[in-house]
Amino acid sequence: MNSSFDSFIETEVPQNELIISRTNLEGIITHANETFADISGYSVDELVGQPHNIVRHPDMPASIFRELWQTLRSGQSWQGYVKNLRADGGYYWVHAIVSGVYKDGELVEYKSLRAPVDNETKIRMQREYDARREAEEDRTRVVLYLSRDEIEKVENLLNKGTI
Ligand SMILES: Cc1cc2nc3c(=O)[nH]c(=O)nc-3n(C[C@H](O)[C@H](O)[C@H](O)COP(=O)(O)O)c2cc1C
DSSP, X not given: OOGGGGGGOBOOOOTTSOEEEEXXXXXXXXXXXXXXXXXXXXXXXXXXXXXXXXXXXXXXXXXXXXXXXXXXXXXXXXXXXXXXXXXXXXXXXXXXXXXXXXXXXEEEEEEEEEEOOOHHHHHHHHHHHHHHHHHHHHXXXXXXXXXXXXXXXXXXHHHHTOO
């Protein structure tokens, strides 16, 4: 059996414990609880000081996180389903609620609380994210596969104002 099989191993999020983390305004982890460390396969010390994308799973569409940051920057809280990557290449699903932490009325940090996700929702979200990723990545791929000639043609059309 080859080692890529490991990446399909799912870790179940416990029902009765909260996975908690906080970040600074740039998304660097400032606090992680033991449950977050356990579930992600890192120690608390390894997590604190790292960007929160340390647990970003490649199955997550980039647009989800763009929406998350836009929502936070507009002063609102964001919630949604997130598939996260464990240190050992496995994964776990959470429903996350991310919001601002205020001190004397001033935004100082962000915090995230997570709850477990039922199996039906995991399957539905995996399909939704697969489709969304494919749609987002296709747009990039077209550009990547253009030959030099084709790029020139497109540039000519752009210069002429045809497209
Ligand atoms: C409080 C907080 C918690 C976050 N939790 C996660 C998380 O569990 N998993 C994740 O992939 N991104 C999380 N993010 C978003 C990451 O900061 C990052 O935007 C995302 O992983 C995508 O990486 P990128 O921005 O480098 O593309 C969180 C952000 C904040 C502010």
